[in-house]
Amino acid sequence: MFLHARCTNALLVLACLVSSVCASYFVITEPQAKTEWVNGSPHLVQWTKGLLDDINGFDVEMTRLSKDGLTLVAMNVPASQGKLNILLQDVPAGDDYFLVFINSTHGVMHATSPRFAVLDASATPSSPPDLTAAPGIPTVTVSGSPNPTQLFATTFPAIASNAGRLGWGVGREGVLGWTAVVGGLVMGAVCAVW
Template structure:
């Protein structure tokens, strides 16, 4: 009972400035094979996440499509990439995962969207950002394939598991819990 209370205390005193939200694709957007679409996001400032990976998954089938590794996410970098789909199986149950695949830390997911056959009538924004990289994704999900593209590691290195100011507030709360437990056992 004492340890869960300590964890709850640690969560309460930790700053809640870390967040990650996909802004494109939107819920029920339709993408078509042969067209490029922009994936964009917003994230917490100064959260320590300097890069992340993008993967695509479906609800109805097993498998992942590994899209981009080490996507830069520093405060000064663009908050989008373009994705060109080629021969991706059509379906209405796709979503994107934004994560650190090395550590298994999930930062966020996109809303559900559809992929149509080439030439299909789509909805949602078709504008792409000419100033960012375009990643070509082809074929059915296959988690044994390498990422479609890998960006160079940024000067900040890999993302940290516990980020920003949380490190010290969680450490302080856990130290207090441990000292409290020792005090209780000794007296």
Template sequence: MRLLNLLPIPLVATVASAYFEITSPSENAQWRNGGVNVISWEKGTLDGIDSFDIEMTRLSEDGLTYIASTVPAEKASPSSLNVYLENIPAADDYFLLFLNATHGIMYTTSPRFTILNSSATSTSGSTPTPDRAVATVTISGTPNPTQGFVTTFAAASSALPNLEWRALVGIGAVLVAGLGGAVCVLV
């Protein structure tokens, strides 16, 4: 008998929904200044994450580069983003952070990757192919935590109906509880 058949339903849903992984850049990937590089990810479906923010940081330097805010995380939306690099300091200790910057919730981090100067020769031998179906964000210069996100996507359209539905359920529950309390007092 499989283990999943023995687990209670809520636990199975929790295990299945806790999946969020950055698939590109992969470990030891080399991005190039003056070129388009691809960020891609895979994520679970029942995690309640409608959108997330993308930041880039270095291990040996202070500072963040804010790449994109409210990136759609729905299954129907593309799960990649093109990033054009312009004058980013070359180094081998970069990481991407997927998080909710407003609430300080970290979802996942990428493996360590390298950014090369535009004239450097890649030792990985492969050049990332941009995804023509998704947006391209241009980032440039050194990390600047006082600068905002380079791109902000529109709020996920499916998040609003879910919020309205949840609000109606909450209001209904309060009304039922109030009426139940009133009946108990009158009886």
């Protein structure tokens, strides 16, 4: 009985180690906290993410803390590009906006931005923006108040993924996953025999 408990604990530790190695990393680096976006100007959205997380694309939504509703910004954004420009037109001013990176089909949230402000077109930001719109990157135009019944302002083309592929996995993440499975089977067999 004591040996069985030790084997179970060893398997639990192995599972925790594998899950921590495979954990995803997805951070919105721009806008930062206290960033001010002015209506009528393009603004840079920037992110970094893990290489082995199998997130090929995501949807961008903008929302506020004090008001209900979502603004559907862009659907199927290629995760590998790392940047997106957003041009605001007639978006209500407020200091409680944030961006949500989500797979809206499955409801899986990947990241949320820090809280930032949207200013009227005639307003002057308290400090000049650190980053301006990136050249060569698509610009999405967002206008009006949050409205979840509106379609996404932009929909990017479909992205190829490994979701439907059968086989032993692709690259290092496949090897890591199968190594964990085989290791778990071997440890389970040893615990059962011992």
